[in-house]
Amino acid sequence: MTFQIDINGDCIARLRPITEDEPTLRARALLTLSEEEDLASISHPSQRIEWLACRVALRQLIEAQGMPYRGSQKDEYGKPHLIDSPWHISLSHTSGWAAVVLHRLQPVGIDIEPIREQFRRVVPRVLSESEIVHAAGNPNRLAVYWCAKEALYKLYGKRQLTFREHLYIEPFADGALSLIGHVYLPNHEAQANVGPLTIRCFQTGPGLLAVAY
Numbered sequence: 001m002t003f004q005i006d007i008n009g010d011c012i013a014r015l016r017p018i019t020e021d022e023p024t025l026r027a028r029a030l031l032t033l034s035e036e037e038d039l040a041s042i043s044h045p046s047q048r049i050e051w052l053a054c055r056v057a058l059r060q061l062i063e064a065q066g067m068p069y070r071g072s073q074k075d076e077y078g079k080p081h082l083i084d085s086p087w088h089i090s091l092s093h094t095s096g097w098a099a100v101v102l103h104r105l106q107p108v109g110i111d112i113e114p115i116r117e118q119f120r121r122v123v124p125r126v127l128s129e130s131e132i133v134h135a136a137g138n139p140n141r142l143a144v145y146w147c148a149k150e151a152l153y154k155l156y157g158k159r160q161l162t163f164r165e166h167l168y169i170e171p172f173a174d175g176a177l178s179l180i181g182h183v184y185l186p187n188h189e190a191q192a193n194v195g196p197l198t199i200r201c202f203q204t205g206p207g208l209l210a211v212a213y
Contacts, residue, residue, distance in 0.1 A: 002060070007200055007211055013101040013110060014061045015205045018053040018093075025052035029059065032071035032083070046095070053098035054091040061100055062087075079157035090154045097206045103213050109155030114207040115143040122146070126163040134171045143208055144179070145169055148199045151212035152181045156194060160186050169199070177201060181212060 002016040020028075022045070029052050031039065042048045055072070062069040062082070070083040082089055088103045090110040101110040119142035123132055127145055135141040149167045161167065161183070170180040182195030199212045 002057070003204065004061075004064075005202065005204075005209075005211075007101070007213070010104040010106075011101065011108060011211065011213055012061065012065070013099065013209070013211055014057050015097065015099045015112065015209060016053065016057050017205075018049060018096050018098055020049075020053070022049050022052060025049060025056055029055040030071075031055065032073070034073050035071055038074070050093035050095075050098060054093050054100055057098050058089065058091065058100045061102060065102075075157070077158045079154070090151075092150075092154070094206050099205070099209060101211050106213060107155050107157065109151040109153065109157075109212040110210070111147045111150035111154065112205055112207075112209045113143060113147045113150070115139060119143055119146055124164075128164055128168060130171075131169060138174075140174065144172070144201060144210075147208045147210040148179055148181060148201065148212065151199055151210040152183055152197065155197065155212045156183050170196075 002014060005013040007013060039051060042051055059069045072080045072082055074080055080089055080091060088106060088108050090101050090108050092099045092111045094112050097112055099110055099112045101108050119139060127135060131145060135145060148169050149163045152167045153161060166184050168182045172179045179199040179201060181197045181199045197212055199210055202209045
C-alpha cells in the first residue's frame with residue numbers, strides 16, 4: 001500500500017513499500033538518459049531497486065497532481081530536481097521502502113529511517129553538546145535527531161556541512177509531530193544561514209519519516 005501524506009497545501013509526500021523486482025520498476029520508471037547513467041553507476045542490486053522505486057514513486061506523485069512528469073536530474077551537488085518544473089523535490093530510501101516529497105514553492109528535504117541501536121554509536125559526530133544532553137541516550141530521540149538532520153541536509157542540498165556543527169534541531173517533546181531546525185553555514189555567513197525551518201515527523205513505514213521545509 002502506498003501512503004500519501006499531505007504536509008500542507010503546497011507540500012505532499014508519498015511513501016511506498018518496495019515489492020517489485022528491478023525489471024518491473026524499470027518499466028514503470030521510464031528513465032531519462034541522465035537517469036539511466038545514474039542507475040548504471042549503482043552496482044548493488046538492492047540499492048538499484050531502492051533507487052528505481054524512488055523514481056517510480058516520484059513519477060506517481062507528480063502525475064497525481066495533474067502535471068506531466070519528464071524525469072529528474074541532479075545539479076552539481078547531487079541534489080535532484082524535476083525537469084521542466086519549478087517544483088522542489090527530495091527522495092529517500094531504505095531497505096524495503098521508498099519516499100519522495102514535493103513542495104510547490106520552496107526547497108524541501110525528506111528522510112526515512114528505521115529506529116536502530118547504531119544511532120547510539122554516531123552520537124559524538126552527529127549531535128551538538130546541547131542535543132546530546134537532550135537526547136540522553138534515548139534511542140527514539142536519537143532516531144528523530146538523525147532523521148530530522150538528514151532531511152535538513154537534503155533541503156540545503158549542498159556539501160561542506162557536518163551534522164554536528166552546521167545542522168541544529170531545537171529541543172522537542174517526545175512524540176512531537178513538528179520540530180524546528182536551523183542550518184548554520186560554514187564560515188559563519190550569518191546572512192546566508194537557513195532557518196528557522198519546520199520539520200514534520202511521522203512514525204510510519206520503516207520507523208520514522210521526516211520532511212523539512
